[in-house]
Amino acid sequence: MDRKSNRIRVGNQDKEDRISSLPDSVLCHILSFLPTKYAVATSILSSRWNLVWSSLPSLCFDDRLCLEYKRTNRLTNDASTRFENFVNRVLVVSQQLNIDKFSLNCFKIRYPACLKLWVSAAIMRNVREIELNLKHQNRVELPESIYTCKTLEVLKLDSDFTIKIPPSGTCFPSLKIFRVVMYYPDNDLTERLFSMCPVLEDLSIEGFLDDDDLAINFNISSSTLKRLEVTLTKDGTRSYNEHKVIIRAPNLEQLYIGDFVFVSYMVHELHSLSKAFIDVFYMGEGEILADRVLQLLKDITKAQFLSLLTGTISF
Amino acid sequence: MAIMYALKSSDNEIFEVEQKVIEQSETIKKMIEDGAATGEIPLQVSSKTLAKVLEWCKQRQHKTVENENDDNKGKRKKERDEDDDIKEWENKFSDELKADKDVLFDLLLASNYLDLPALLSFLCQLVADMVAGKMPEEIRRMFNIENDFTPEEEKAITAEHGWAFQP
Numbered sequence: 001m002d003r004k005s006n007r008i009r010v011g012n013q014d015k016e017d018r019i020s021s022l023p024d025s026v027l028c029h030i031l032s033f034l035p036t037k038y039a040v041a042t043s044i045l046s047s048r049w050n051l052v053w054s055s056l057p058s059l060c061f062d063d064r065l066c067l068e069y070k071r072t073n074r075l076t077n078d079a080s081t082r083f084e085n086f087v088n089r090v091l092v093v094s095q096q097l098n099i100d101k102f103s104l105n106c107f108k109i110r111y112p113a114c115l116k117l118w119v120s121a122a123i124m125r126n127v128r129e130i131e132l133n134l135k136h137q138n139r140v141e142l143p144e145s146i147y148t149c150k151t152l153e154v155l156k157l158d159s160d161f162t163i164k165i166p167p168s169g170t171c172f173p174s175l176k177i178f179r180v181v182m183y184y185p186d187n188d189l190t191e192r193l194f195s196m197c198p199v200l201e202d203l204s205i206e207g208f209l210d211d212d213d214l215a216i217n218f219n220i221s222s223s224t225l226k227r228l229e230v231t232l233t234k235d236g237t238r239s240y241n242e243h244k245v246i247i248r249a250p251n252l253e254q255l256y257i258g259d260f261v262f263v264s265y266m267v268h269e270l271h272s273l274s275k276a277f278i279d280v281f282y283m284g285e286g287e288i289l290a291d292r293v294l295q296l297l298k299d300i301t302k303a304q305f306l307s308l309l310t311g312t313i314s315f
Numbered sequence: 316m317a318i319m320y321a322l323k324s325s326d327n328e329i330f331e332v333e334q335k336v337i338e339q340s341e342t343i344k345k346m347i348e349d350g351a352a353t354g355e356i357p358l359q360v361s362s363k364t365l366a367k368v369l370e371w372c373k374q375r376q377h378k379t380v381e382n383e384n385d386d387n388k389g390k391r392k393k394e395r396d397e398d399d400d401i402k403e404w405e406n407k408f409s410d411e412l413k414a415d416k417d418v419l420f421d422l423l424l425a426s427n428y429l430d431l432p433a434l435l436s437f438l439c440q441l442v443a444d445m446v447a448g449k450m451p452e453e454i455r456r457m458f459n460i461e462n463d464f465t466p467e468e469e470k471a472i473t474a475e476h477g478w479a480f481q482p
Contacts, residue, residue, distance in 0.1 A: 018420040019442070019458040026427050029435065033443035040479040044451050044472050045460050067482045086478035 020048045027052045036090060037065050054094050058101040059122075061087050063108065075108045084114050091121045101154075103131040109140075116143040129154035132161070138183070147171050157181060163189060171196040179204040187216050195221040204229040209261055211235065215242030225249040226272075231258035255300065264292040267299035276303040320347070323355040328362035332369060336376045341430035359428060364421040371434050374404055409441055416458070450482070 019027075031039040031053050039053040063083040069075055075083075087104075102122035109115060115134070120143040122130065128151055134140050138160045146152065147166045155172065156179040157163075163180075165171045172178070175197050182190070182205065194203060200222050209216055211234055220228060230245060243263040247255075250269045259280045278300075280293050300306070318334040322343075338344045346356060358365065412419040419438065426434040446454055455462060464472070473480050 015459040017459045017461065018416065020460055022420070022423060023427065026423060026435070026439065029439040030442045030446070033440045034447055037479050038447055040476050041451065042446070042454070043476065044464070044469060044480065045455060046463050049460075050472070066478075082478040082481070086476060089476055 020046065024052060024055065028055050031056055032058060035062055035065055036060050037062070037086075040086075040090060051095075055096060056094070057096055057099060058103070059090065059094065059099060060101070060103040061090075062105040064105065069107065077110060080108050080110045084110065087114070087118055091118060097125060099125040099127045101129040101131070102127050103129075105133045106137075107135050109134055109137060112137070112140050115140060119143050120145055123149050123152070126151040128152065129156075131156040131158070133158035134161075135159055148173065150174050153177065155179070163193065165189065165193055165196060169196060170198055172200075173198060175200055177202040181206045181208075183208045184210050185216065187214060191217050191219045195219060197222070199224050201225060202227045204231075206231045207233070209234040209241075209243055211238045211241055211261075215244065217244045217246060219246045221246070221248040223250055225252050227254045228252055229256040229258075231256075232261045232263060234261045255303070257296075259293075262292060265296040265299070267296060270300060270302060273300060273303045275305045276300050277307045277309075279309040281309075321355045322365065323357045324362035324365045325359050326362050328365075329355065330362075330365060330369060332372075333376075336369065336372045339372050339375060339431055339433070341432075343429065360425045361421065364418070364425050367418065367422055368425050368429065368431070368434070371408070372431070374401070375433060405437070412438070412441065413445065451480075 022030075027049075031042065036053075036056070036059050039056060042049045043051065043053060061083075063069070063075060063080065066075075066079065068079050083106075099122050102119070104115070104118065106115075115132075119130065119132070123143065123145045127149075130146070130152060131154075136159070139162045140160065141162050141164075144164075144166075146155075147164070148170075150173055152172060153174055154177040155175055156177075158179070158181055160181065160183045171193060176199055178197065178200055185207065190207075194200070194205075201224055203220065203222075203225060205218065207216075207218065207230070209232060218230065220230075228247065228249065232243070232245075234241075241261060241263065243261060244266065245257075245263055246266045246268075247270070248268040251272050252270055253272050254275045255270070255273060256277045257279065259278075262280065278293070278296065297308070319331050320334055320337055320343075322330040322332055322337065324330065334347075338347070343356060343358075360368065412422065419441070423435070423438050423442075426438060445457065449457070451462075454460065462469075
């Protein structure tokens with residue numbers, strides 16, 4: 001399609017359309033700073049803009065970007081359906097053979113099966129980074145292909161997903177940065193998952209534990225890990241628990257622990273640790289449990305920089 | 316003694332610049348490495364735009380040198396102050412560009428041609444912020460974009476990506 005002209009007459013002044021004469025790569029660069037919704041909306045500006053967005057290497061969806069949500073903090077089924085159709089269309093029309101990043105922030109998803117399809121589509125296009133947040137939706141399943149994806153280097157799971165580790169010894173073969181929120185996880189998962197990622201460098205775990213449950217062991221054993229962040233919170237008021245964090249990471253440089261549960265720690269081989277931030281806080285009677293923190297501190301004495309924050313502990 | 320280079324703008328004005336400042340441009344760096352830059356380096360950029368480009372490069376250069384010379388003592392406060400200074404400088408720079416879009420687009424083209432990734436990203440982000448969340452008609456007006464679609468075509472596009480056009 002030819003453009004009729006890049007000049008437009010406004011009053012008596014001839015004003016040039018400079019933006020439309022920028023090279024495609026620059027227009028695409030501009031659109032890459034926008035959520036995909038706004039990027040796609042530029043398709044209606046003129047024929048020059050019609051397909052610029054379709055070369056975007058990153059797709060970033062957020063169903064809250066509409067007046068309805070801003071006004072009511074909710075979304076009708078209709079709005080959700082329109083959003084789902086939009087994501088489907090974009091994935092079909094997008095011309096990029098490789099997707100760098102797929103991000104989905106979803107307040108409401110009517111058919112969780114959609115999520116599997118979308119993530120699979122991104123994986124088939126060699127996605128490097130996936131970021132998912134489905135808010136209050138629980139136990140959402142991921143497509144099986146994610147666990148063996150060779151291009152995935154960054155994975156951020158910011159809401160409750162069901163993680164099914166593959167029977168083979170490896171999970172997420174190329175994953176370097178992993179952020180995961182775990183609500184009342186199974187011990188089988190927390191014991192095995194983190195040690196199965198062969199090249200993991202940066203791990204953040206936000207765990208919510210239940211004090212009626214069986215003991216949960218977070219087993220983090222990795223020779224590639226450089227940075228670890230563990231934040232633990234729990235329901236209930238019972239002070240005693242058998243939960244454990246076990247860390248064996250000879251190359252770990254930075255350790256952040258935010259413990260509001262008072263779990264016990266087993267720390268081994270932290271030969272490279274240079275910075276440690278320990279924040280423990282507990283509302284109940286913590287006298288017996290304070291020993292656990294002391295033990296942890298003894299184990300990380302090699303750190304050159306240590307920040308310690310404690311609350312309501314009677315030593 | 317710093318090595319100086321002479322840059323020649325498309326309207327034949329000469330700018331004497333330190334090597335460290337202009338090497339932020341991958342294009343010029345390559346010209347120097349290839350030995351193509353003996354004497355004056357001719358550039359397809361007007362003197363007005365080149366002056367603006369160099370203003371940016373010098374600010375960036377200033378920032379890197381300052382950081383290198385820092386010792387650890389008192390670094391935190393100094394870094395904070397510096398960050399504030401840079402923010403303030405960048406805000407002023409952005410405001411000028413928003414007020415004169417011709418300069419903005421000249422600078423965009425120049426940063427693309429000179430291969431200055433930091434400046435290019437900064438400017439693209441600036442344009443993106445101007446566009447974000449605006450209705451198509453507002454964006455067209457802002458940048459003098461002529462809508463060359465027929466009403467039928469427009470309707471088809473709206474129908475195809477319905478949610479994108481919902482306020």
